[in-house]
Amino acid sequence: MTAATVPVGSDVQELLATLDAELVGLAPVKTRIREIAALLLVDRLRNKAGLSAGSPSLHMSFTGNPGTGKTTVALRMAAILHRLGYVRKGHLVAVTRDDLVGQFIGHTAPKTKEVLKRAMGGVLFIDEAYYLYRPENERDYGQEAIEIMLQVMEDQRDDLVVILAGYKDRMDRFFQSNPGMSSRIAHHVDFPDYTPDELLAIAQLMLDQMQYRLSDEARRTLAQYIELRRERPNFANARSIRNGLDRARLRQANRLVDADGTTQGEALTKEQLMTIEAEDIRASRVFDQSETAEGSP
Amino acid sequence: MRITQGTFSFLPDLTDEQISAQIEYCLEQGWAVSIEHTDDPHPRNTYWDMFGQPMFDLRDAAGVMSEVASARATFPDAYIKVNAFDATRGFETVRLSFIVNRPAHEPGFALIREEAAGRAIRYTIRSYAVERPEGERYP
Numbered sequence: 001m002t003a004a005t006v007p008v009g010s011d012v013q014e015l016l017a018t019l020d021a022e023l024v025g026l027a028p029v030k031t032r033i034r035e036i037a038a039l040l041l042v043d044r045l046r047n048k049a050g051l052s053a054g055s056p057s058l059h060m061s062f063t064g065n066p067g068t069g070k071t072t073v074a075l076r077m078a079a080i081l082h083r084l085g086y087v088r089k090g091h092l093v094a095v096t097r098d099d100l101v102g103q104f105i106g107h108t109a110p111k112t113k114e115v116l117k118r119a120m121g122g123v124l125f126i127d128e129a130y131y132l133y134r135p136e137n138e139r140d141y142g143q144e145a146i147e148i149m150l151q152v153m154e155d156q157r158d159d160l161v162v163i164l165a166g167y168k169d170r171m172d173r174f175f176q177s178n179p180g181m182s183s184r185i186a187h188h189v190d191f192p193d194y195t196p197d198e199l200l201a202i203a204q205l206m207l208d209q210m211q212y213r214l215s216d217e218a219r220r221t222l223a224q225y226i227e228l229r230r231e232r233p234n235f236a237n238a239r240s241i242r243n244g245l246d247r248a249r250l251r252q253a254n255r256l257v258d259a260d261g262t263t264q265g266e267a268l269t270k271e272q273l274m275t276i277e278a279e280d281i282r283a284s285r286v287f288d289q290s291e292t293a294e295g296s297p
Numbered sequence: 298m299r300i301t302q303g304t305f306s307f308l309p310d311l312t313d314e315q316i317s318a319q320i321e322y323c324l325e326q327g328w329a330v331s332i333e334h335t336d337d338p339h340p341r342n343t344y345w346d347m348f349g350q351p352m353f354d355l356r357d358a359a360g361v362m363s364e365v366a367s368a369r370a371t372f373p374d375a376y377i378k379v380n381a382f383d384a385t386r387g388f389e390t391v392r393l394s395f396i397v398n399r400p401a402h403e404p405g406f407a408l409i410r411e412e413a414a415g416r417a418i419r420y421t422i423r424s425y426a427v428e429r430p431e432g433e434r435y436p
Contacts, residue, residue, distance in 0.1 A: 088357055089356045089357050091356050110349075110350075114350075114352075116360070117352060117355055117360030117361070117363070117364065118354050118355055118356070118360065120355070120356070120357040120358075120359035120360035120363075121356050121357025121358075121359060121360075122356060122357070156359065156363070159357065159359040159360075160359075
């Protein structure tokens with residue numbers, strides 16, 4: 001079967017450029033995508049020269065701490081692989097354990113097979129894949145689902161790409177107990193934690209999307225906020241930043257309404273509505289050094 | 298005697314590639330594809346047995362093709378057909394249906410004459426295959 005799209009050099013360049021622009025950091029991930037793109041071009045050239053070009057295995061495992069962009073990248077991966085011509089349809093089927101594993105004997109196989117059939121021609125994304133295997137229960141049906149998946153991953157490599165995602169330590173344990181799965185996955189991509197600068201860039205990107213802007217003072221405060229937030233337990237990288245920004249928006253709204261004394265906001269300029277001031281961020285509990293509670297900052 | 302029925306009854310049997318292309322078309326139209334099988338070749342045998350459940354939400358023919366392969370492995374000597382059901386209001390029916398597997402040897406039909414009242418003769422046909430019980434018809 002032929003690929004749906006015929007990528008040319010410039011198309012791939014454009015693809016990588018948009019990826020660079022829209023995803024902050026994630027150097028290992030971008031490197032891997034670049035390598036895959038290069039491999040495709042080389043394979044096409046080899047084909048033209050009459051050399052054999054076996055279809056590469058593209059199953060992937062994304063590991064990393066919470067909020068490092070695993071799900072975001074996986075969602076984009078389907079589109080990317082489609083553009084590169086690796087998958088025919090380019091849709092993404094996102095599932096978790098519940099969609100694959102049945103509740104009684106004989107329920108798992110049809111369930112897993114149906115999911116696999118739906119994912120054919122696209123990408124099957126299994127979030128929190130380590131839940132599939134539960135060593136504490138030897139009669140767990142997760143193992144059955146894994147075995148069916150392994151077979152399809154091996155036999156129908158051309159038809160679908162499987163991406164597993166999960167936290168690093170748990171995925172490592174999952175692969176240790178399922179060596180067959182580990183060896184069938186060609187690309188183990190580890191998502192590094194973001195640096196403070198990258199987190200700031202991500203915050204900027206999020207604010208741009210939500211059509212907010214930071215005052216200069218607020219930008220400095222946000223940088224401080226990120227530094228402090230990183231030290232705290234339960235820090236979840238970009239997700240924490242998103243939550244922090246959401247709370248800043250709440251405080252900004254509260255401040256505007258308070259200052260005006262009305263919810264109509266007729267006196268508020270567009271500028272005011274868009275700008276998040278330092279005090280909106282400063283009010284966060286992260287700045288309250290003396291506080292002991294471990295609740296949400 | 299080669300049994301024909303369905304959308305491509307006038308054509309020779311489709312190859313796997315052609316079957317895949319037809320299924321691809323069905324999925325593009327948003328039709329749900331299902332697989333049925335039988336070992337009774339009578340033309341009036343409308344209700345075949347389902348092989349698995351109808352496949353909804355599929356995007357690519359590969360999923361159906363793997364199911365066709367498993368149906369062929371399970372019933373190598375049976376008639377297997379692929380149906381595409383259109384759920385659009387106003388249609389709500391099978392839009393396309395064709396045979397993808399048939400027994401190696403199809404013995405054909407006998408013409409049966411029944412003498413009715415007043416020297417009238419009634420005619421019917423009966424497949425030689427159904428002389429044996431279900432499941433043993435195509436050894």
